[in-house]
Amino acid sequence: MFNPFMLVPCLICLYDILSMIFPLRFSWPLKILLILLIISGPAKMLLMRMTPSGFTIPELTRNIALILSAMFSFMIVAAILLIMKDIVQVFWRLFLHAKFPAHFASLAVLIIAAISTVYGVYQGTRVPEVVAHDVKIPGLAKSFDGLRVAMIVDIHVGSVNRRPFVESVVESVNALSPDVILIPGDFVDGRVKDRKYDLEPLKDLRAKFGVFAVTGNHEYYYDLHGWLETLTGFGIKFLHNEHAVISSGDSKLVIAGSLDPTSRNHDTERALENVPANVPVILMDHQPKFANNNAKLGVSLQVSGHTHGGQIPVVYQITRKLNGGFVRGWYDIDGMKLYVSPGTSQWDGFPMRLFDPSEISLFTLHAE
Numbered sequence: 159m160f161n162p163f164m165l166v167p168c169l170i171c172l173y174d175i176l177s178m179i180f181p182l183r184f185s186w187p188l189k190i191l192l193i194l195l196i197i198s199g200p201a202k203m204l205l206m207r208m209t210p211s212g213f214t215i216p217e218l219t220r221n222i223a224l225i226l227s228a229m230f231s232f233m234i235v236a237a238i239l240l241i242m243k244d245i246v247q248v249f250w251r252l253f254l255h256a257k258f259p260a261h262f263a264s265l266a267v268l269i270i271a272a273i274s275t276v277y278g279v280y281q282g283t284r285v286p287e288v289v290a291h292d293v294k295i296p297g298l299a300k301s302f303d304g305l306r307v308a309m310i311v312d313i314h315v316g317s318v319n320r321r322p323f324v325e326s327v328v329e330s331v332n333a334l335s336p337d338v339i340l341i342p343g344d345f346v347d348g349r350v351k352d353r354k355y356d357l358e359p360l361k362d363l364r365a366k367f368g369v370f371a372v373t374g375n376h377e378y379y380y381d382l383h384g385w386l387e388t389l390t391g392f393g394i395k396f397l398h399n400e401h402a403v404i405s406s407g408d409s410k411l412v413i414a415g416s417l418d419p420t421s422r423n424h425d426t427e428r429a430l431e432n433v434p435a436n437v438p439v440i441l442m443d444h445q446p447k448f449a450n451n452n453a454k455l456g457v458s459l460q461v462s463g464h465t466h467g468g469q470i471p472v473v474y475q476i477t478r479k480l481n482g483g484f485v486r487g488w489y490d491i492d493g494m495k496l497y498v499s500p501g502t503s504q505w506d507g508f509p510m511r512l513f514d515p516s517e518i519s520l521f522t523l524h525a526e
């Protein structure tokens with residue numbers, strides 16, 4: 159089915175060929191080989207769009223899917239570098255009145271993009287390290303002081319991240335002996351029948367007070383109800399504009415969750431209806447852009463994902479604009495703490511990261 163969205167990668171691909179491959183002083187057979195490699199990236203995306211599973215092709219082996227996704231990533235990185243090259247070229251001709259060394263400039267772009275892609279895909283596909291955060295929560299009961307809250311988000315299980323990745327993440331999380339585990343969305347890119355086996359290790363997650371989650375936007379691109387049933391069967395408690403209260407003796411702590419706005423039913427106010435008075439609230443909201451509103455509702459700590467930390471420079475700036483200025487790390491909003499995770503992984507169509515490592519987050523809460 160034709161989707162206008164697909165024109166964008168096709169145009170980027172064309173730009174790469176015209177601005178990078180054509181000026182190279184290579185033989186035509188080598189140029190044609192490079193063109194075919196560049197075309198393979200958007201070709202995978204076109205094929206994905208035409209399959210019923212949408213964002214994934216279950217019949218591809220993981221390695222082939224990874225190579226095609228790496229080529230797509232290469233195409234994007236090369237395009238960013240080519241824009242810079244072409245701007246330099248315009249100024250070169252205007253002010254130096256000299257012939258621009260197009261071959262060497264295109265070769266430099268090709269080499270830098272290739273090295274960046276290899277390194278970036280390695281960074282994007284490795285099992286992330288644990289990043290520890292100490293968080294002061296006003297009004298936190300003494301009995302919750304030292305509470306260990308582990309968070310994974312944006313695991314995006316699909317053609318690249320499969321069962322071994324999920325097993326490793328689960329092992330890392332359980333090794334933290336968390337009291338609470340939070341998963342604020344974007345579990346999967348694919349249908350239940352194709353990806354249930356890959357996500358199954360999530361049923362081994364262990365935490366004293368349980369595993370809580372909300373939907374991300376990607377949950378709505380497939381069989382939402384099938385996935386909710388499957389993941390709930392794995393022992394994950396979804397908070398759909400609702401909250402849970404965890405108790406330690408007489409002390410309480412609220413864990414709340416907002417539905418992703420893709421549901422057209424994002425409602426944090428409803429999630430916080432009837433929360434006990436003077437009890438701190440930890441809110442999962444997949445997308446961080448509602449943080450200013452959430453801060454007015456008395457939330458102590460909001461945790462989000464969705465942005466993947468921008469993944470690479472330039473895309474970082476675009477991601478920040480699209481997400482209300484929140485892209486990665488800690489923000490203080492009128493007394494509410496917001497943490498935007500760079501994600502435990504990212505969408506498998508663009509599996510690369512530069513200067514933006516993925517993470518498994520561990521929050522240790524302290525009374526303030």
Ligand SMILES: [Fe+2]
Pocket residue numbers: 344374375376444463464465
């Ligand atoms: Fe997302």
